[in-house]
Structure formats: structure tokens, C-alpha cells
Amino acid sequence: xxxVTQNPRYLITVTGKKLTVxxxxxxxxxxxxxxxxxxxxxxxxxxxxxxxxxxxxxDVPEGYxxxxxxxxxxxxxxxxxxxxxxxLYFCASRxxxxxxxxxxxxxxxxxxxx
Amino acid sequence: xxxxxxxxxxxxxxxxxxxxxxxxxxxxxxxxxxxxxxxxxxxxxxxFTLYSAGEEKEKERLKATLTKKxxxxxxxxxxxxxxxxxxxxxxxxxxxKTIFGAGTRLFVKA
Numbered sequence: 001x002x003x004v005t006q007n008p009r010y011l012i013t014v015t016g017k018k019l020t021v022x023x024x025x026x027x028x029x030x031x032x033x034x035x036x037x038x039x040x041x042x043x044x045x046x047x048x049x050x051x052x053x054x055x056x057x058x059d060v061p062e063g064y065x066x067x068x069x070x071x072x073x074x075x076x077x078x079x080x081x082x083x084x085x086x087x088l089y090f091c092a093s094r095x096x097x098x099x100x101x102x103x104x105x106x107x108x109x110x111x112x113x114x
Numbered sequence: 115x116x117x118x119x120x121x122x123x124x125x126x127x128x129x130x131x132x133x134x135x136x137x138x139x140x141x142x143x144x145x146x147x148x149x150x151x152x153x154x155x156x157x158x159x160x161x162f163t164l165y166s167a168g169e170e171k172e173k174e175r176l177k178a179t180l181t182k183k184x185x186x187x188x189x190x191x192x193x194x195x196x197x198x199x200x201x202x203x204x205x206x207x208x209x210x211k212t213i214f215g216a217g218t219r220l221f222v223k224a
Binding site: 004031033035040041042043044045048050056058059090092097098100102103104105106107108 | 118120145146148155156157158159160163165201203210211212213214215216217
């Protein structure tokens with residue numbers, strides 16, 4: 001089954017404790033992206049990657065890091081999480097950069113930072 | 115600055131009561147406008163992509179239209195299973211970022 005998977009689905013952590021949220025897709029997609037979703041603000045793009053070793057900032061990259069060493073994986077790293085990073089996170093992928101490609105979303109990771 | 119605004123924030127309909135959701139956008143050249151459906155606790159699910167003013171697309175009870183400043187998602191004779199949050203997003207020409215609106219929560223009562 002074609003899908004985007006994220007782990008963990010739920011995470012409660014403390015301020016300053018480094019964490020990684022994994023994202024993997026099995027569709028051989030070139031373009032992958034991370035979003036956070038907050039009430040009243042909608043989805044905001046954190047980082048995106050157009051291919052292996054090619055990443056760029058979205059609208060809210062502060063406090064996050066990403067890497068794209070393999071085509072299928074795009075982990076999101078929070079080196080020193082803070083309470084304002086409590087949010088619902090989504091990973092997404094699509095075949096290429098073009099707008100004509102449908103974007104597929106993962107099931108989401110709910111992160112709470114205390 | 116590229117921006118997407120959706121209205122209303124929430125919409126309550128009776129089953130069979132047709133209506134429209136609005137998405138206003140400001141971008142420096144539009145590469146594509148997208149509509150997604152999001153059910154509670156799930157990731158957004160793709161519905162449509164529109165590329166140029168005048169374009170229309172349909173899927174079951176949903177029809178999306180596009181002008182130079184806004185898009186509408188028309189819902190004809192909705193059913194309770196159409197209840198969800200509907201998200202609008204744009205990709206601007208010359209860039210690869212996707213900008214989402216805050217969404218419209220639709221409730222359809224039987």
C-alpha cells in the first residue's frame with residue numbers, strides 16, 4: 001500500500017530533550033515536506049526537500065532541523081524542544097516539485113513539550 | 115507576502131442544503147491552488163488542483179472553481195459524511211513552498 005508513515009504518533013517530552021520524528025514514504029517520491037498544524041493557524045510548512053541532500057526552509061523553520069540522506073526518509077529533528085513547539089506535525093510527499101502533483105500526507109505526530 | 119484566507123471558519127448545514135466555501139489568496143504568480151479534506155485525527159487528503167482562472171473541477175458532490183483572487187468549493191446536496199475540515203493551499207510561481215489557509219470546518223446534520 002502506498003503510504004507515508006510517521007513515528008511516533010504521540011510523544012510527550014520535556015524542554016531541552018532532543019528528539020527525532022521519523023517520516024518514510026514507499027512511493028519513490030522526490031519531494032517531501034514537514035508541516036505543523038495549530039488551531040486557528042492551519043498548516044505551516046517547516047522544511048521541504050526536493051531530493052536527496054537538497055532541503056530548504058519553509059515559513060517556520062526556527063528550532064527545527066531536517067536531513068535527507070535517503071530518498072524515502074525525511075526525519076524532523078528538534079535539538080532543544082520548547083513548549084511553543086507543542087503541535088500536531090505532518091509529513092507529506094509528492095512525486096516531484098511541480099504543482100500538478102498530488103501531495104500525500106502521513107497520519108500525524110502529536111507532540112507535547114512540557 | 116503570499117497569503118491564503120478561508121471563510122467561514124465554520125459552517126453548519128442541514129443534509130441537502132447546498133453552500134460554498136471561500137478561499138481568497140494573494141500570491142506573486144500562482145503555480146497551483148489545492149483543496150484538501152481533513153477528517154479529525156487524520157492527515158489531509160487531496161481533492162483538487164486548479165491552475166488558472168476559469169478552471170473548474172468536480173468530484174461527487176464537490177465542485178471547485180478559480181478566479182484571479184479566490185477559489186470556491188461548492189458543496190451540492192451535502193450528506194453527513196461530508197463533515198470535515200476543508201483546507202485550501204497555494205504554491206506560488208518561482209517557489210516550492212506550499213501555503214495553507216486555516217481551513218473551514220463543515221458540519222452536516224442529518
